[in-house]
Every structure is written in structure tokens, then in C-alpha cells.
Amino acid sequence: MLSNSTNTSTKRQRIAELAKQKPEMAFTSLNHLLDLDLLREAFSRTPKDKAPGVDGQTYAEYAANLEANLQSLLARVKSGTYHAPPVRRVHIPKGTGNETRPIGIPTLEDKVLQRAVLLLLEPLYEPLFHAGSYGFRPGRSAHQALESLWKQLMDSTGGWLLDVDIRKFFDTLDHGHLQALLRHRVRDGVLLRLIGKWLNAGVLEDGELSHPDEGTPQGGVISPLLANIYLHYVLDAWLEEVVKPRIGGRVFLIRYADDFVLGFTSEADARRLLELLPQRFAKYGLTIHPDKTRLVRFRPGPVGRNSSDSPQPGTCDFLGFTHYWARSRKGRWVVKRKTATNRFTRAIRKMSEWCRFHRHTPLSDQHRTLSSKLRGHFQYYGITGNSHALSAFRHFVTRVWKNWLSRRNRERSWTWSDHNRMLQRYPLPPAIAVHSTYRP
Numbered sequence: 001m002l003s004n005s006t007n008t009s010t011k012r013q014r015i016a017e018l019a020k021q022k023p024e025m026a027f028t029s030l031n032h033l034l035d036l037d038l039l040r041e042a043f044s045r046t047p048k049d050k051a052p053g054v055d056g057q058t059y060a061e062y063a064a065n066l067e068a069n070l071q072s073l074l075a076r077v078k079s080g081t082y083h084a085p086p087v088r089r090v091h092i093p094k095g096t097g098n099e100t101r102p103i104g105i106p107t108l109e110d111k112v113l114q115r116a117v118l119l120l121l122e123p124l125y126e127p128l129f130h131a132g133s134y135g136f137r138p139g140r141s142a143h144q145a146l147e148s149l150w151k152q153l154m155d156s157t158g159g160w161l162l163d164v165d166i167r168k169f170f171d172t173l174d175h176g177h178l179q180a181l182l183r184h185r186v187r188d189g190v191l192l193r194l195i196g197k198w199l200n201a202g203v204l205e206d207g208e209l210s211h212p213d214e215g216t217p218q219g220g221v222i223s224p225l226l227a228n229i230y231l232h233y234v235l236d237a238w239l240e241e242v243v244k245p246r247i248g249g250r251v252f253l254i255r256y257a258d259d260f261v262l263g264f265t266s267e268a269d270a271r272r273l274l275e276l277l278p279q280r281f282a283k284y285g286l287t288i289h290p291d292k293t294r295l296v297r298f299r300p301g302p303v304g305r306n307s308s309d310s311p312q313p314g315t316c317d318f319l320g321f322t323h324y325w326a327r328s329r330k331g332r333w334v335v336k337r338k339t340a341t342n343r344f345t346r347a348i349r350k351m352s353e354w355c356r357f358h359r360h361t362p363l364s365d366q367h368r369t370l371s372s373k374l375r376g377h378f379q380y381y382g383i384t385g386n387s388h389a390l391s392a393f394r395h396f397v398t399r400v401w402k403n404w405l406s407r408r409n410r411e412r413s414w415t416w417s418d419h420n421r422m423l424q425r426y427p428l429p430p431a432i433a434v435h436s437t438y439r440p
Contacts, residue, residue, distance in 0.1 A: 085106070110198075
């Protein structure tokens with residue numbers, strides 16, 4: 001006889017298969033799959049070391065009486081008495097200036113329940129989502145989005161790129177529109193009410209509780225899926241079903257969450273869509289940032305050496321990289337990528353701040369953490385053609401480390417000879433293009 005866990009898994013698999021077969025179908029009964037086995041799976045997938053929410057409860061505390069906690073949670077959900085607690089808001093630096101990004105931290109129990117609902121809804125929407133959407137989807141990554149953009153640009157030999165910035169997308173996402181869009185696919189009252197409770201749970205910041213009537217907290221487990229659902233209907237499906245059949249040239253979309261670029265072979269098509277996008281987004285309560293949204297001529301540069309009057313190749317920043325045309329070693333025009341200047345500057349500043357605050361930490365501990373940070377940087381930015389920026393970053397980190405170590409002792413200077421001897425004992429990781437096409 002099948003166990004409850006196997007039965008639940010089998011039912012979810014059948015619904016996922018049905019979702020693939022009938023992409024237009026609306027599901028009216030899903031909450032029966034929200035059971036103890038699903039909550040256990042959701043708990044097992046919840047990270048252990050994340051910051052606690054407003055109740056201060058940690059992973060270990062919740063796990064100490066796990067079964068009773070999950071049974072209580074399930075009973076409150078099924079009876080409709082579950083109340084979503086407010087999220088704890090913190091701010092993290094954004095970009096190179098003084099601007100910050102608000103992050104909402106749910107309680108541990110809320111994270112578990114959100115992940116359980118995510119496990120139910122994700123298979124329903126994956127068959128709907130378009131190929132150009134990469135952010136926060138299973139089996140997809142930022143590097144796949146970058147590779148897809150590179151191939152599209154190379155195949156079309158350039159064209160026009162529309163780099164779009166949505167002003168405070170997660171803060172301005174309209175609750176009413178989101179609920180209406182959700183009902184295209186999900187009409188289960190229990191799940192829709194749960195999502196409504198999370199949207200209206202409120203935000204606790206500096207001891208003050210507020211209840212915004214729009215937005216979904218960045219940091220919530222289910223927020224990325226809600227964002228993808230919203231932009232799927234507002235942008236992706238609209239582009240495929242309405243825009244593409246009415247334009248003459250080729251157009252493609254590469255989107256990672258709310259960060260996206262549109263590519264065109266026709267300048268007229270690009271300018272027309274640049275006019276339509278603000279109207280389309282305004283219909284759903286979103287605003288295109290006029291200063292950060294730009295249309296770029298993205299074609300190979302002039303062929304002749306004396307073509308100073310000809311238009312120069314444009315550049316586009318996407319997912320932390322600057323994309324630009326340049327000559328290959330064989331003299332052909334190719335699309336190359338390097339670490340975006342603002343990302344490079346921000347990373348150096350963070351490294352300098354870390355070295356400053358930890359300059360009195362034992363060298364072995366400093367070396368361990370700096371090596372980990374460098375490997376993380378190379379893991380993301382280590383792509384083909386970006387070796388110069390990787391080497392430059394490692395060089396700057398070496399100098400920053402030396403500069404702050406020289407301030408540890410006012411009576412004795414820390415020379416480059418001292419630093420080089422120390423580096424022989426504690427070498428920093430080499431600048432490696434982890435995602436190079438020339439590496440297996």
C-alpha cells in the first residue's frame with residue numbers, strides 16, 4: 001500500500017502533467033494537496049541559517065517540536081484561522097550610490113507555508129512561462145539568460161536593444177491586478193486567500209507597523225513566483241500573442257525577474273514598442289523609469305579605420321555585465337561581455353569595507369574569508385572574455401588588503417615585501433573564468 005507521502009507526490013505529479021497538457025485550464029481544487037507531507041518537504045527545503053522574522057523564532061527552535069508545529073500550522077490553514085504575520089523589513093545597499101533596496105523577512109513558519117504553496121503552484125505555471133523568462137525558475141539561471149542574449153545578438157548580427165527599467169516593481173505591484181491574473185490559472189479559494197493574506201500582512205520597520213496596499217516583499221519565498229506570474233501576463237504573453245504578429249521585424253525578450261531587455265532587427269519596431277510599453281505597464285499599475293530606460297543601437301562598429309563620423313557600437317548593461325561589440329583575435333566582430341562598471345566598483349568597495357573592519361582579525365581567518373569572497377565573484381563574473389576584469393578585481397583586492405593591513409600597527413609599516421611574503425603563505429585564488437567556453 002502506498003504511503004501518504006507517495007500518494008501526495010503522485011497526485012502532484014498528475015496535476016503537473018495535466019498542467020502541461022492543458023495550459024489554458026484553471027484549477028479549482030488544489031488545497032487537498034496541502035498536507036503534512038508537503039509541509040515536511042517545505043520545511044526540509046527551508047534554509048537553516050537565514051535571519052528570523054518578527055517573532056524571532058529560529059530554524060532550530062521550530063525543528064525542536066516540528067511535528068506538533070506543522071500539525072498546528074496545517075489545522076489553522078484548513079480552518080481559515082491562519083493569520084499571516086507582518087514581515088520584518090531591512091534595507092540593503094543598491095548600486096554604487098546611497099540608494100537601498102527593501103528586503104522583507106517573513107517568520108520561519110511563514111517561510112515553510114509559502115514554500116509549500118510554491119511547490120503546489122510552480123508546476124502549474126511552468127508550462128505557461130515563455131522561453132525568454134529565466135529568473136527564479138527551476139533549472140534556469142542568470143548565466144543561461146546571459147548565454148541566450150549572446151546567441152540572439154550573434155545570430156541577428158546586432159540590431160536595436162531596448163533596456164527597460166521598471167520603477168520599484170516589487171513595491172508597486174498591484175494587489176488587485178495580481179489576484180485577477182492568478183485566477184486565470186488558479187481558482188482554489190484556500191490558496192487565493194492565503195496569497196491575499198501574505199499580500200496584506202503588513203510590514204514592521206523600526207517598530208512601526210504599516211499595511212501597504214500594493215507591492216510584495218522582496219525576500220518572501222513566494223514573491224518571485226508572483227512576480228513572474230504578473231510579468232508573464234503583463235509583458236511576456238502580450239509580446240508573444242499581440243505584439244509579434246503585428247510587427248514586421250524580429251523581436252526577442254530576455255527577462256530575469258523584473259530585469260529585461262528587448263532585441264529588435266528594426267529601429268521602427270523598437271521605437272514603436274518604446275511608446276507602447278509605458279501605456280501597457282500603466283494599465284497594470286507599473287511605471288517605466290524614463291531616465292534608466294534607453295534604446296541602444298547595438299550593431300557592429302564602422303568597418304573602415306577612418307570612420308570617425310560613423311555611429312559607434314552601442315553598449316548594454318544586463319545582469320551585471322556590459323555587452324558590447326568588439327573585434328575578435330581573428331578580426332571578426334563579436335559580442336563581448338565584461339563586468340559592468342557599477343558592479344565592479346561596488347564589489348571593490350565592499351571588499352575594502354570588509355578589510356577595514358576585519359584588519360585586526362587573524363591573518364588565517366582573513367585569508368579564508370577573502371578567498372571565499374573572491375571565488376564567489378569569479379563564480380558569477382567568470383565568463384568567456386571577462387578575464388581582464390577578473391584579473392583587475394583580484395589585483396585591486398590584493399592592494400586593498402595590503403592597505404588595511406598596513407594600518408594595523410602604527411609603529412611598524414607593512415611593506416609590499418611583507419605583503420608578498422604573507423601571500424606566499426596565504427595565496428589568494430587565481431582569477432579563473434569558471435564559465436569559459438574553453439573549459440570543460
